[in-house]
Amino acid sequence: xxxxxxxxxxFGRKKVLNGVxxxxxxxxxxxxxxxxxxxxxxxxxxxxNLTPMNSxxxxxxxxxxxxxxxxxxxxxxxxxxxxPQMTIREAxxxxxxxxxxxxxERANELLGFFKLKQEERISNLSKGNxxxxxxxxxxxxxxxxxxxxxxxxGIDIFSRExxxxxxxxxxxxxxxxxxxxxxxxxxxHLIDKVVLLDNGVVLKEFNAEEMxxxxxxxxxxxxxxxxxx
Amino acid sequence: MxxxxxxxxxxxxxxxxxxxxxxxITIISQIAGVIVKSRxxxxxxxxxIIVNSMPKEQFLEQFGQMSMGTFTQSIWFMGPIALCIAxxxxxxxxxxxxxxxxxxTFIYRLLMLPTARLHVFLAKVTTIFLLVIGLxxxxxxxxxxxxxxxxxxxxIDLRADLGIMEIIxxxxxxxxxxPDSFIQFIINYGIGFMVVFIIFTAILFERSFxxxxxxxxxxxxxxxxxxxxxxxxxxxxxxxxxxxxxxxFVTEVILAxxxxxxxxxxxxxxxxxxVTV
Amino acid sequence: xxxSFNKREPVYVQVVQHFKEQxxxxxxxxxxxxxxxxxxxxQLKINPNTAQRSYKEMEEEGLIYTExxxxxxxxxxxxxIKAVREELISQAVDSFxxxxxxxxxxxxxxxxxxxxxxxxxxxx
Numbered sequence: 001x002x003x004x005x006x007x008x009x010x011f012g013r014k015k016v017l018n019g020v021x022x023x024x025x026x027x028x029x030x031x032x033x034x035x036x037x038x039x040x041x042x043x044x045x046x047x048x049n050l051t052p053m054n055s056x057x058x059x060x061x062x063x064x065x066x067x068x069x070x071x072x073x074x075x076x077x078x079x080x081x082x083x084p085q086m087t088i089r090e091a092x093x094x095x096x097x098x099x100x101x102x103x104x105e106r107a108n109e110l111l112g113f114f115k116l117k118q119e120e121r122i123s124n125l126s127k128g129n130x131x132x133x134x135x136x137x138x139x140x141x142x143x144x145x146x147x148x149x150x151x152x153x154g155i156d157i158f159s160r161e162x163x164x165x166x167x168x169x170x171x172x173x174x175x176x177x178x179x180x181x182x183x184x185x186x187x188x189h190l191i192d193k194v195v196l197l198d199n200g201v202v203l204k205e206f207n208a209e210e211m212x213x214x215x216x217x218x219x220x221x222x223x224x225x226x227x228x229x
Numbered sequence: 230m231x232x233x234x235x236x237x238x239x240x241x242x243x244x245x246x247x248x249x250x251x252x253x254i255t256i257i258s259q260i261a262g263v264i265v266k267s268r269x270x271x272x273x274x275x276x277x278i279i280v281n282s283m284p285k286e287q288f289l290e291q292f293g294q295m296s297m298g299t300f301t302q303s304i305w306f307m308g309p310i311a312l313c314i315a316x317x318x319x320x321x322x323x324x325x326x327x328x329x330x331x332x333x334t335f336i337y338r339l340l341m342l343p344t345a346r347l348h349v350f351l352a353k354v355t356t357i358f359l360l361v362i363g364l365x366x367x368x369x370x371x372x373x374x375x376x377x378x379x380x381x382x383x384x385i386d387l388r389a390d391l392g393i394m395e396i397i398x399x400x401x402x403x404x405x406x407x408p409d410s411f412i413q414f415i416i417n418y419g420i421g422f423m424v425v426f427i428i429f430t431a432i433l434f435e436r437s438f439x440x441x442x443x444x445x446x447x448x449x450x451x452x453x454x455x456x457x458x459x460x461x462x463x464x465x466x467x468x469x470x471x472x473x474x475x476x477x478f479v480t481e482v483i484l485a486x487x488x489x490x491x492x493x494x495x496x497x498x499x500x501x502x503x504v505t506v
Numbered sequence: 507x508x509x510s511f512n513k514r515e516p517v518y519v520q521v522v523q524h525f526k527e528q529x530x531x532x533x534x535x536x537x538x539x540x541x542x543x544x545x546x547x548x549q550l551k552i553n554p555n556t557a558q559r560s561y562k563e564m565e566e567e568g569l570i571y572t573e574x575x576x577x578x579x580x581x582x583x584x585x586x587i588k589a590v591r592e593e594l595i596s597q598a599v600d601s602f603x604x605x606x607x608x609x610x611x612x613x614x615x616x617x618x619x620x621x622x623x624x625x626x627x628x629x630x
Contacts, residue, residue: 098235
C-alpha cells in the first residue's frame, strides 16, 4: 500500500499541496483527478522523492522511499525519460543495465503489443509512440507499484485505446497503479478508486464501483457535485 | 559500486562524439601547424640565404633557430588547447544542465535509479576527470610526433632540438598542464578537481533552490575558496608567515581534502533531500 | 464481445446482465467455456477486479461453475437457464408495461400493435 499523509508543498508563496492524504492499494488502479495545475504531478514527484515536500509522510508498504524502493515502485512521467538520441533498443539496454527488476521478456512482449521497432530512434518517434516507449520502459520493470502522470493526454485516439488496453491486461494486473488525469471519460470503467483533488486538498476519496452501487452515481456525477458544491 | 562504473561509462559515452571532434581538431591543427610553421620558416630562410644571399649566421641571429618552442607559441598549437579547455569548462555545467533541459528530462531517470544518488554525482566528477586526463595524454603523445615532423622538414643547422620536458618547461601554459614533478602535478590537478567539486555543488544548490540557490551557491563557493586559501590570506593581510614551505604544502593538502569532503557531503545531502526535477 | 456500459450502474451488475442475456438467447451454450477474468477484462475493457467480481456474483447465482483448475463454464442446469430466461422476460415486460401504462392504451389494441411490430422487426 502507498500511504500519503498530510503532504504540504509550497512553491514560493503559493501553496500547491495543503495537507493531502490518501492511500493506494496494491492490485488496484487509483486515479487522482483534478484540473490542471492542482498539484497532481507534484504528488507523484513527492512519492518518488523527486522534489522535496515541506511536510508530510510517504510510506510504501510501510517504509520510507530509499534507493531500494526504485526496484519496487516506478514512475512514468508525462515526457519520456530517456535520451532522444537513443534507439528503443539502447533505452531498453540502459534499463537492463541498471535495474534488477527489468523483465526483458515482458519488454519484448510490450514491443510487440505496441508494434514498436527496436532500432528506431526516440527522437524520430511520433507523440503516441513516444508515450508508448515511455510506458514500455516502466511496465517492463517487475515492480509492485506504477505511477503514471497523465498517460492519456496529448496523444491520438488509437494510441489512447492501446494504452487503455494495457490497464485491462496482465501487464498491470496485481500491481498497484496510481494515475493522474484531468479527463476521466476514457477510463471510467478501468479504475477502482478515485481521489478528487482541488486547491491542494483531497475533496473526496471513493471506490468507483461502490459509488455506482450505493448511490447510482458515475464518477463524473460525483465530480460535478464536489466541484460545483 | 557496479552502477557507479556503469554510470561513468554512460556519461563518457554521452560526450564521446564531441570529445572525438575536439581530439580531431587538436591533432589536425597541431600537425598541420607544425608543417606550416616549419615550411614557412624554411622558405624564409631560403629567401634570405639563397635569394638575398644573407649569410646563414646573420639569418640565425636575426630570426633565431626553428624549434618546438617557437611552434608551441603559435595559434596552431595553443588554439586547439584553448578550445578544449573552454569546451571542458562549459561541459562542467552542461553535464548537469543537459539532464534537466529539453523535452526529455533525463534527470527523472537518473534520480530514480536504484543506486545511491551520490554515484550520479561522483560519476559526473569522474567523467570530467577522465576527459581532462585523456586530452593531456593525447597532447603528450602528439608532442614527440610533432617534434619528429619538425626535424624532418627543417635541416639540422637551422633548428634547435628540444626534449619533451624542455618543450614543456619552455611554455608557460603547457607547464601548468604537464608539470615536471609529481608533487606539482598533484597540486595543479588537485586544485582543478577541488574547483570542479565546488562548481558541481554550487550547481546542485541552484538545482535545489533555483533563484535562491544561485545566491547560496555563490556564498558556498566563496566560503570554500576562503577556507582553502586561508593560510595565504593570513600571510597577505596579517603578515603572518610562520609556516615552512613543506608545512604550508601539507596544510593546503589537508584544507583541500576538507573542502572536497565538505563538497561531497553537501552534494550528497542536496541530491538526496533537496534537489527537484 | 462488445458491451456499452452505462456509467451510473455498477459495471459488474451490467456484466452479469450481459451474461444472462447471452445465456437466455442461447448465444452462450450450456457447458461452454467462458473467458478467464483477465480475458474478460480485456475484451470488455474493464478493470480486472470488476471482472473478478462479476464472476463471483455469477458463481453465487449458479450461472457459471468451476471444476478444479479448469476454466469456468456456463451452467448446464436447465432450471437455472430457464429461470434466467424468465427473469429477463419478466424484467423486459415489466419495464415495457410501466412505460406503456402512462399512455393508457386498451389492452386489445396494444396486443395487436405488439404482434404487428414484433413480427415486422423480426423480418427485417
